Amino acid sequence: MLTFIRSMTAAPGKFVQLAAFADEVDPVVSRVLGKKIKHGMMVGGQAGRMAWIIEYNSMAHLEEMTGKLLADPDYLALLQKGEGLSVAGSMHDDLVLFR
Numbered sequence: 001m002l003t004f005i006r007s008m009t010a011a012p013g014k015f016v017q018l019a020a021f022a023d024e025v026d027p028v029v030s031r032v033l034g035k036k037i038k039h040g041m042m043v044g045g046q047a048g049r050m051a052w053i054i055e056y057n058s059m060a061h062l063e064e065m066t067g068k069l070l071a072d073p074d075y076l077a078l079l080q081k082g083e084g085l086s087v088a089g090s091m092h093d094d095l096v097l098f099r
Contacts, residue, residue: 001098002062007042007051009090015048018085022050025078029054032072033065049090062095 010018022039029037035054042049056062069075 002056003096005094008086010048014085021082028074
């Protein structure tokens with residue numbers, strides 16, 4: 001099982017807007033992928049970070065689901081809507097393999 005974690009830092013003065021954006025992302029991603037995604041505020045470390053978490057069965061499953069997201073017009077529209085809410089270059093993806 002792979003746990004995918006995407007995090008980003010809110011642009012100055014944009015944390016509330018980033019949190020609202022996260023609330024919009026969850027149902028779209030969950031609909032497209034057919035699985036629940038979670039988001040939350042990072043505690044500790046740099047202030048103003050938000051993270052999304054979803055689990056995949058394998059790297060092939062992650063690749064398949066990423067393709068579905070990138071083909072979905074609602075998801076692509078959300079990506080445009082989210083522009084400017086985070087510090088440029090602050091998005092970070094982690095994959096955690098649990099045994």
